[in-house]
Amino acid sequence: MYANVIQTLNLWFPLTIFEDTILRLLNVVPSQFHPNSWAFVKGYELLCYALDLEPSLGVFFSFYQVKSLTPGRLVSVCAQPNKGLFKLFASNFKNYQDSFFRVRYGPGLHSLIYDTDGDRLFPFYWTEDPRAIMGVYDDVLTSFEKETIAFLESFNLIDIKDLLRRETNAKRLTNFIRRMQTVSDEEWMSFLAKSKAKKLQPDEIALPDDLLVGRSTQDVGSSSPAANVAFGVSVSRSPQPSGSRVLRSHSTDVIQAEDVQMGEFVVDGGVTVQTAGPPPAVVGIGSSVWGSTFDPAAFVESTLLGTGDSARFDSLTTAELRNLALSYEVKGTVLTHLLSARRDKEILEANSKVTRAEQAVSDAERTVTEIKKQWVDEVDRLKKTHKEALAEMRGAHGREIAELRKKHADEKASLRAKAAILEAEVTTLEVLRNNLIVSLTQSRKDISELEEDVDELEETNIALKQSMADKYVDGFWASIEQVKILFPELDPDVLAQVDVMKRIKDGKLI
DSSP states (O other): OBHHHHHHHTOOSSOOHHHHHHHHHHTOOGGGBOHHHHHHHHHHHHHHHHTTOOOOHHHHHHHEEOOOOOTTSOBOOEEOTTOOSBOOSOSOOTTGGGSBEEEEOOTTOGGGTBOTTSOBSSOSSOOSOOEEEEEEOGGGSOHHHHHHHHHHTTBOOBOHHHHHHTTTOHHHHHHHHHHHBOSOHHHHHHHHHHHHHHHHSOOOOOOHHHHEEEEEGGGTTOOOGGGBOOOOOOSOOSSSOSSOOOOOOOOSOOSOGGGOBTTEEEEGGGEEEEESSOOOOOOOOOOOTTSTTOOHHHHHHHHTSOTTHHHHHHTOSHHHHHHHHHHHHHHHHHHHHHHHHHHHHHHHHHHHHHHHHHHHHTTOTHHHHHHHHHHHHHHHHHHHHHHHHHHHHHHHHHHHHHHHHHHHHHHHHHHHHHHHHHHHHHHHHHHHHHHHHHHHHHHHHHHHHHHHHHHHHHHHHHHHHHHHHHHHHHHHHHHHHHHHHHOTTSOHHHHTTOOTTOOEETTEEO
């Protein structure tokens, strides 16, 4: 047996009567049966348990078939065309063949793998002639099997993993199955009443040879109806008690250190196994996205706040105004320097003229006084003009600097006021964000509690309906037994016409 298959699907020894029968019908050893096919069988058994049904070969192979066989390869069960009850358990069982163990029965526990006649409950080794079961003969099915098939066809496809998670809790399993079907509550309760009545008065089940359409490995390629083979398999050879199924809990501590001895260990029922590697660990449920690494502030900031707000703060004009003011001051200084340089140049030119005039004095002493006077007058005029221009420029520049400083101070005050308002708005938004996060958390908690209350009410309602149906059926049959005692002379054939599902109309039972 492969350890991964045993642990994942929670299979136990002894196998159930239905599991033994499937292996004998297909003539395969458990390790020759594909893990997904094991999942289909296990899912069908859990579905029958939830509906209080005995697993039926006719119903199972109305939904599933062994379509093809390849010598030396695993035998797989697949859904019939346009049918099926379950989703595929796993698209790929990875590395499940890496860990296996050998099974043998312990002293006095041969019933784990042998029937009461001492025959094997199923093949112990890989077989060379497994059988392909193509379907069933519909005319051989009982009326209740046909009704069960029609009822199961109303279900949505079920995830087998959901069934396995609820296997240890019969109430949760039944409630989950109830949510997966599409019929009305009245039809649901009616079918459950019929299934309970059928357990008290079961129909005679057809033999596999009469019920199933099967082929051997050699005949799989043939299209002739004559390729159908006889099974020669009894359905009830297992020593297990019928009509009951024990819910088994999943356990990750299958192997204890004190049980290991010379490569062997003992599991449920005294079965001794040998391992080729440690049993695979049970994979846990992944952590929620609302884990410790989730940062709600960062989420709100990156998702809810508009982009560009920071750019608006970054593009404030304080620096531009400062640069503008400085640029004006630099321009005034440059113009003053240019004007002063020009005046200095003019003075130099005048001095040059004076020099030339003085040089000419030696040539013409009479004109020296006049030239000197002209020079002095010109210098005085130029100095006066320069001083006036300089004073005028300084006054204009001072007024401009004062105006710019005032404008800058006003802008700075206005910006500070805006910044204070924006800071207040940011604080308000942060408080609002925190309140919304707290409110959202509380809302999620309230929703979770309401969902749990709804589930409990639904489960209570279904349990009450089931209890009423059970009391009705039990009371009906108890009344029939009382009538038989009070009126023993009644014709049994007439009394046999009484049925829990019939009603009186116009004085007749219909």
